[in-house]
Amino acid sequence: MATPTNQVFIAVIGAGGVGKSFLSQLAALAARKPTPKLSLCYISSSKKAAFNSEYSIGIETALQELASSSKQPLSLPQLADHLAAAPAKAVLVDNTSSQDVADAYPLFLSRGISVVTPNKKAFSGSYKLWQDIFTAAATAGSKVYHESSVGAGLPVISTLKDLVDTGDEVTKIEGVFSGTMSFLFNSFAPVEGSGGQWSAEVKKAKELGYTEPDPRDDLNGLDVARKLTILARLAGLPVESPTSFPVQSLIPKELESVSSGDEFLEKLPGFDSQMEETKSAAEKQGKVVRFVGSIDMTSKSVKVGLEMFDKSHPIAALKGSDNIISFYTKRYGSNPLIIQGAGAGGDVTAMGVTSDLIKVLSQIA
Numbered sequence: 001m002a003t004p005t006n007q008v009f010i011a012v013i014g015a016g017g018v019g020k021s022f023l024s025q026l027a028a029l030a031a032r033k034p035t036p037k038l039s040l041c042y043i044s045s046s047k048k049a050a051f052n053s054e055y056s057i058g059i060e061t062a063l064q065e066l067a068s069s070s071k072q073p074l075s076l077p078q079l080a081d082h083l084a085a086a087p088a089k090a091v092l093v094d095n096t097s098s099q100d101v102a103d104a105y106p107l108f109l110s111r112g113i114s115v116v117t118p119n120k121k122a123f124s125g126s127y128k129l130w131q132d133i134f135t136a137a138a139t140a141g142s143k144v145y146h147e148s149s150v151g152a153g154l155p156v157i158s159t160l161k162d163l164v165d166t167g168d169e170v171t172k173i174e175g176v177f178s179g180t181m182s183f184l185f186n187s188f189a190p191v192e193g194s195g196g197q198w199s200a201e202v203k204k205a206k207e208l209g210y211t212e213p214d215p216r217d218d219l220n221g222l223d224v225a226r227k228l229t230i231l232a233r234l235a236g237l238p239v240e241s242p243t244s245f246p247v248q249s250l251i252p253k254e255l256e257s258v259s260s261g262d263e264f265l266e267k268l269p270g271f272d273s274q275m276e277e278t279k280s281a282a283e284k285q286g287k288v289v290r291f292v293g294s295i296d297m298t299s300k301s302v303k304v305g306l307e308m309f310d311k312s313h314p315i316a317a318l319k320g321s322d323n324i325i326s327f328y329t330k331r332y333g334s335n336p337l338i339i340q341g342a343g344a345g346g347d348v349t350a351m352g353v354t355s356d357l358i359k360v361l362s363q364i365a
């Protein structure tokens, strides 16, 4: 097969909400930018895969090819071999939330295959995996980008990297990093009006599709802790894991072990008084309560949990399910650099993945 040197092969793992949006953005990108030629060569879900010895799958028809394929996904080492043998450089796009795929990034990167992903698992797992990933990339000259792992498509990671790389001194990072928590607290303790009962707001958030199938997976704070781990490491704190700093869970102790999300929602009204007390304690000071994460670079401390904010504070005034991230730095002084907007959704998350891909292409092709 004659291959133009300015060609890049793309393998996509994961074809859910983000994966589908990414494929449509990839099709538009390939049509807009003929060079380098972007060739989709692999697509998989957890059960099926489409690929061939020509390394060629139509981007527009990839989902149909995947749906009608009878092939099993390649194992991760087999996929690394397949991509390393491609006739030009390859990029792996991981649109899953799989720890197994994340654990294989050092393998792909060491074989010269670049990685772009919205998957938080690799960058918020053990510090050893973090080091292995960046060492493998530096040694092999492959690239790794993960903008959408924090704040979806919002330019959070690129901004932090730019601050650090240009020699600014980050003193503190603070924000609302979860669309679910944002929605819950903006309706439970709004700046104006009294808001609803906590358990009713959790139920509503679940019905609107803002929570995980079991809302405890949002309320335990781990998702926010993972995002804080990523930012802290990029800012220069070698945080060992997302469980190595204080994380406040909003799951009442008594409901931690109930067997299902539905049973949890049924029993939650019995614990409304706890959250009501927190809300009224804030109100007495003219404040509102919010679920935030913060990294204090001076004291080298990271924490996730409830905090009170003046009603005029940008964190208090957040709307809907938006995220807000404030960077306090030496250059920006007492007025932080603030990034705010949708922190979830297939299209905006895929935008971060596609823009990462464009960065990789500019460096490898």
Ligand SMILES: NC(=O)c1ccc[n+]([C@@H]2O[C@H](COP(=O)([O-])OP(=O)(O)OC[C@H]3O[C@@H](n4cnc5c(N)ncnc54)[C@H](OP(=O)(O)O)[C@@H]3O)[C@@H](O)[C@H]2O)c1
Pocket (backbone or CB within 6 Å): 013, 014, 015, 016, 017, 018, 019, 044, 045, 046, 047, 048, 073, 095, 096, 097, 098, 100, 101, 118, 119, 120, 148, 149, 151, 152, 343, 344, 345, 346, 349
């Ligand atoms: N959606 C958002 O708003 C958002 C925002 C920021 C970041 N993210 C991140 O983006 C990633 C994708 O999210 P999503 O909402 O698109 O999830 P999703 O709708 O659940 O899709 C996940 C896809 O990955 C596939 N998959 C899972 N494990 C796999 C494995 N081991 N091997 C191959 N394929 C596997 C699933 O296949 P099956 O269908 O066969 O199970 C599915 O196609 C996650 O890491 C998420 O945290 C999402």
